[in-house]
Amino acid sequence: MLKLRDYQERAEEAVFDYWAEESGNPLVVKATGTGKSLTMASLIKRLVSNWPDMRVMVATHVAELIEQNYLELLGVWPFAPAGIYSAGLNRRDAKAQIIFAGIQTVHNKAAKIGHIDVLLVDECHLIPMADNTMYRRFIDALLAINPDMKIVGLTATPFRLDSGRLDEGDDALFDRVVFEYGIADGIRDGYLCRLFSLPTATEYDLRGVGKLGGDYKQNALQAAVDKDDTTKSAVAETVAKGADRRSWLLFCSGVDHAFHVRDEIRAHGITCETITGETPKDERRRILEDFKAYRIRAVTNNSVLTTGFNHKGVDLIAAMRPTKSAALYIQMMGRGTRPLYAPGMPLDTVEQRLAAIAAGPKPNCLVLDFAKLVDEHGPVDMVEPKTPGKGDGEAPIKICPQEIPDASGKHGCGEKLHASVRVCPGCGYQFPEPEKKVTATASGAPILSTDEAKWRPVTSRRFDFHEGKGDKPPSVKVSYMCGLTAIREWLCPQHQGFAKSKADRWWMQHGGQRPFPKSVLEWLERQSELLTTDEISVKPDGRYWTVIDHKPGAELAHADNDKERQADNDNVTQISDQDWRDMQDVPF
CATH class of the missing domain: 3.40.50.300 (P-loop containing nucleotide triphosphate hydrolases)
Known part of the structure; x- marks a missing residue:
């Protein structure tokens, strides 16, 4: 029993x-x-x-x-x-x-x-x-x-x-x-498989798509999404990023779109079928049985497999169906959370279940968010609905973060706030400036709020003066462009303690000369001393990113072209761990 x-x-x-x-x-x-x-x-x-x-x-x-x-x-x-x-x-x-x-x-x-x-x-x-x-x-x-x-x-x-x-x-x-x-509970306890996402370069242009009943009008949505070049691009990304995945489930924006995506996947030599609301019962059963038996690698659908469909083997979900419905978003993502434990391993404790998932044929499920659902609703384990009423309602809530300090080093209080709030009324925590919405950008939003850190290539970097609030000193706002996605970090050369030592460490890591800058203006004046940033390691913090680590490049970001000055990398490794511990303003 x-x-x-x-x-x-x-x-x-x-x-x-x-x-x-x-x-x-x-x-x-x-x-x-x-x-x-x-x-x-x-x-x-x-x-x-x-x-x-x-x-x-x-x-x-x-x-x-x-x-x-x-x-x-x-x-x-x-x-x-x-x-x-x-x-x-x-x-x-x-x-x-x-x-x-x-x-x-x-x-x-x-x-x-x-x-x-x-x-x-x-x-x-x-x-x-x-x-x-x-x-x-x-x-x-x-x-x-x-x-x-x-x-x-x-x-x-x-x-x-x-x-x-x-x-x-x-x-x-x-x-x-x-x-x-919830999802986070199941993942924590080893009863659900972890979701993770990779950035996608393909994006749908929804300008002019009207809404009906709070969601996009179906015909207009499909007309905007179901374009040949966009479909080719999205499928090419799916094929490339899903090369090591066995069962792909693709949510499309309509019946025609589902068939067109299917045809493009088949053009890459991959077995694929389509299920719609009009698929005959026997054919639907046959397709799903073959999918579960891995005889079919991919199945496209027009959002009819959001409930009542269970296949533990789904290890790639491609979201090609934009929606304003948080419930539909969660239901789609839920198709990939069922785990496949490694055969023969014990499952009695949390540690055993997590180990069995990691050792199994499906250690995680990849989500390719072409529809920008995470941007719309937030990480799947932190979705909040609008309150009852007419109109579009409120934007999703956010949490004043207790673990991540703001630009001034202050930690938050954990209060739930409206998404538009820039300063927490409870504790004064300052949220980063909101991202500007740009069409045709690469999406890298995390599917889970607890997603692990990932390295992202940096295509350009910019420093700006960021005014402090009240009597707080200003800081350096660093904007990293990863593709066309802006990820920001604040460095504080005029602060004290950890915030100051973090800025000094960043300066030294990127080849800056001593003495360290003592002000934001000095930092900006001396930025020509610094190497480029090739990559950053980022971890999600709710709907934003926190920069964890950096990989400097081999060239100066602002080289003197007249003298053909070459980057001097010697000073990157001149300071040892013991030197850092001996510095008075470093608390570790």
Whole structure:
């Protein structure tokens, strides 16, 4: 018999603890790949075992999920009094005690089904806010039969595009989140595979694409994205960056776009198929079975494989479908988080699971974010929705960082702030200046807020005078251009302590002469002494980058051409680690 993981047991207990105190509708939030079906099966068994007359229904929107949830219950309870009501599965067990139903089939069958005590809705973020929809009409009809019916929602994304969080607002169907286990939790505990992203040079020009219902108009979006030269470029990047990847899943901006991407992938000699909403059931099943068996390397789709599709082997996701929907973004990325553990390795502890993932055939999943979804919504483990209401709503929140100092050396307080805030009202932390939006730039935004540091080539570097706030001294703003992406760092030659020693170390590393500059103006006047910066090691900090290390070049950034002055690299290594420790202003 299947055994619940610790967090699955806690999720089940949270529902019953909530009902012991309140009589409302609880919401359980669990990241894709963390076993919502098993949690739901155990909860159903407990309900019906303890209350033998209780009738339970599980409603969802796709046949794959209906069948998956049904089989999960039979795995926990082989002789469960359960049935299926779904036209797609050719079953109409209306009188079963436990019914797994497709909303498209049962939305007008409430009278035939009759009294239901507990309704569980899988992927409940798909329930629209509007009253005149299949879900809402069906729920209202069931409540008319049994006003005391309880509703339990399960989802990986507790918010919609058009109306914010599922547990907020006057018309919210759910009262509150009783348990949450996110992507970062699953990765930390070794139950999910890590996502990581590489910069992409191909970008879509969405100027002039209108919006409808809060997201891009479908036809206009596809027309903007589905261009031959852009498709060739994006596919070429995918082929190059995915050379060592076995299973590619590509999310496209429409049916035509999905087929065109498929054809271009095939032109590179790679097996590829397409699934759309019009793909016949048998063909869809055949394609997915071949994909899971690695007989097909790539599958394109027009965002129909965002839920109800599980293939642990997916190790590359290409996001070619721009969207304003944070929920859709998270669902797409969730297709790559299921792990493949190395066979035979123990999985009892966090350390063992992490080691088994690292040693397995899929140590991580590569995300190629052509659609700039990270720029739009932030790292996938830090997404926040807009609040309910009309219009575009607020931008995603950000956290005042406690670990990374600002230009003056101050650490933040951890407060949640609006994305537009430049100075934290709680502690005075100064955020870096916002990046200017430039079309046709290379994207290198991190898919996870905890992504590891990566080396990025630097194409140019610029120093600017950065005025200090209040009585704080000014600093040197260093702008590194990595392709056409600007990454910034602040150096503080006029400060004291660590900030000053960091500036001195940077100056010495890049071949600058002693004595070190004592002011920003002196730094700018003497910048001709410095070597170029060839590469920087960067690590994500929320939606921004933090520079961790540098690799100086072999040439002067501002050489005197009249005298054909050559770069003098001797002083780069003249100072030893002991010399640094002996310097009074270095605290280490």
